[in-house]
Structure formats: C-alpha cells, structure tokens
Amino acid sequence: MRLCVSIAGLLPVFLAAASYSILEMTPPIAGLALASLRDTFEEVHSGHRHEAIDILAPRGTPVRAVVSGTIRKLFLSKPGGNTIYQFDEMGVYCYYYAHLNGYASGLREGMRVERGDIVGFVGSTGNADARTPHLHFAIFELGPEKLWWKGTAVDPYPFLVAAVKRAK
Template sequence: MRYLLALIAAVILGVALYRGIDISRTPDREMTAASQALTVPPANASSAVNATPLEATHPVVPEMLPPPALPISNAPFSLREKTSPGLLIPVQGKVASDLADTFTDARSEGRLHDAIDIMASAGTPVLAVSDGHVEKLFYSERGGLTIYQFDPQRKYAYYYAHLQGYVAGLAEKQPLKRGQMIGYVGSTGNASPDAPHLHFAIFVLGAERRWWEGTAINPYPLLASSGG
C-alpha cells in the first residue's frame, strides 16, 4: 500500500510539472520570433525612416552604344553650297544659255582646259563673280592680261584671263563687290584675235593661299545654275 501511494504521488507530480512548462519559449520558436522582429515594421512606422531599395541606390546602367555612323556623301564637290548669293556670270550681258562646258577640253602639251571660255566681243565688260579682293594682277604668256581674285574667306581663287585691259584704277588688294566691273574681254596671251573671249577658272586654294597654286573645279555648273 505504501508503494502504491508513492507511485500515485509521483504521477501527480509529473503531470503538474509538465503543465507548468512554457512551450512558447522553445529555441525554434525563439528563432522564429527573432526573425519576425527584423522584418515586421515598428508600431510607429509612420515616424520610421523608410528603407531605400538596393535598386534605387545602385541603378542598373544600360549598355552605352556608340552613335550610328553618319553616311558618307558621294555627292560631287559643290561651291554653290559655300557661296551666298551664287556666282555671277562674269561677262556683261551673258546668260546661262550662252555658256558651254569646255572644262575637260584638250589643250596643247596634253593639258586639259580646266576652265570655261565665255565668247564675247572685244571690250565687253568683265564683272567680279562674287565679293572678295584682287589678289594679283599678272601677265603670262598663255593667259595674257589676267586677274586673280580671292573670295572673302580666302578659300577660292577666281581667275580671269585674255583680258584686253583692266578697269581704270584697279589695284592689288583692292576690295571687290559682286558685279563690279574689273576689266574687258580680249584676246591677249595665246588666244586667237579672231575669237575674243574670257577664260574663267575657279581654284580651291591650298593652306598656303598662293594665287598660283590650287585645285581646279568646273565653273560651268556653278555659273549655269546661277541664272546670270
């Protein structure tokens, strides 16, 4: 009987101890609660500083591609784009329909003409094709009495040859205006006396800006499109 009472007392004590344990404080539950505390905002969330997402502080920069290549123009060189207004036909009274393209005509010693001839009566006034200045007054065996005019930017030289004479008072470094009379049609140099004309050429000047050096370009399309 004594042993039975002791066994009953032990069972009762074990049940009491089992019910007194707080299973909410187990290690697993404590870890879960701790992790929730890190993710759940505080009660005064309105006063808490909002966290900035990582993407906002370190934005993803898109790959920078080079700009598309500009197309290379294969259009022919055009002085018309460089001059405003356009070039004037340099012989008084002449219009576009009076002109002929003789730029590539053959000349003596295997040369090309590199100019155009504007036929006119001897003594017809010769006019400056654009603004600029007289760079050089010169006499040569082939060109006879000549004028070299530079444009205002000193990029182009305009060459007038076979002149009968200069207008009175013309001088080197003298400023010129488009349409100003500068000389007279003639046949000096190697031109035929039976065919007086103005030999007119345009040269793209080199870096040295020498009146006797340059690259010839065809004046015909520039003058023919100017309308006179």
C-alpha cells in the same frame, strides 16, 4: 559644372560658310545666255586639260567680279595675257579671269571688289586667237598656303549655269 562644346557640330556650318561664295556667284558678263556656255573643263587644249570655261564676247565687253573679295594678283603671262586672280572673302576660292583686253581703271592688287564690279574687259591677249575674243574663266580651291598660282581646279560650268539662271 563643366560645359563641353563639340566642334564637330560646328563643322557643317563652317564648311557651308566657306563655300558660300561659289554658290552665290554672279555671271562675269552681264546678260550672259545659257546657250553661250559650253563645258570645256575636261577638254584638252595645247596638250593639257583646259580646267576652265571660255565665254565668247565682243572685245571690250565689261568683265565683272563674280563674288566679293580681293584682287590678289594682276599678272601678264604668255598663255593668259592680262589676267586677274581674285580671292573670295574667306580665302577659300580663287577666281581667274584671263585674255583680258585690259583692266578696269584703278584696279590694283590688294583692292577689295564687290560682286558685280567691273574688273576688266574681254580680249584676246596671251595665246588666244586674236579673231576670237573671249573670257577664259577658272575657279581654284585654295590650299592652306593660299597661293594665287596654286590650287585644285573646280569646274566652273555648273556654277555659271546656276548664276545665269539666278540673274534672269
């Protein structure tokens, strides 16, 4: 007697597990109010689609990891200033935090972080207006090569709305 197992039956389970992190996000800023969220994903900023959401907050406000995972890259760039690229536990999504005033003490590439851990602080580094500190937050679905700088943009707005509602 031969036992045959269809992988097709397991596919929905795998896909559900792979996308779990994005559905269980916590807000990147504690106490975030729904009224402070505005969907700017499709807006054009500096000649290109924004593909992110900007969350205004006072300079120095702690920024928290939205999911558990690994700090893949700490990067200083002209547009983003101090940035963090965080991969979720399964390497399906990359969470991008930009314009940070600084990183949490001891934060380093390759470090594991838990959902809710402080990873940085709101700022206005890079091309952000110095008078408007904010967190530029984006989500990218990673391709098979798992490159921190390359992925398909995912609108973070509906996931942040759900996270804020769950946090209340």
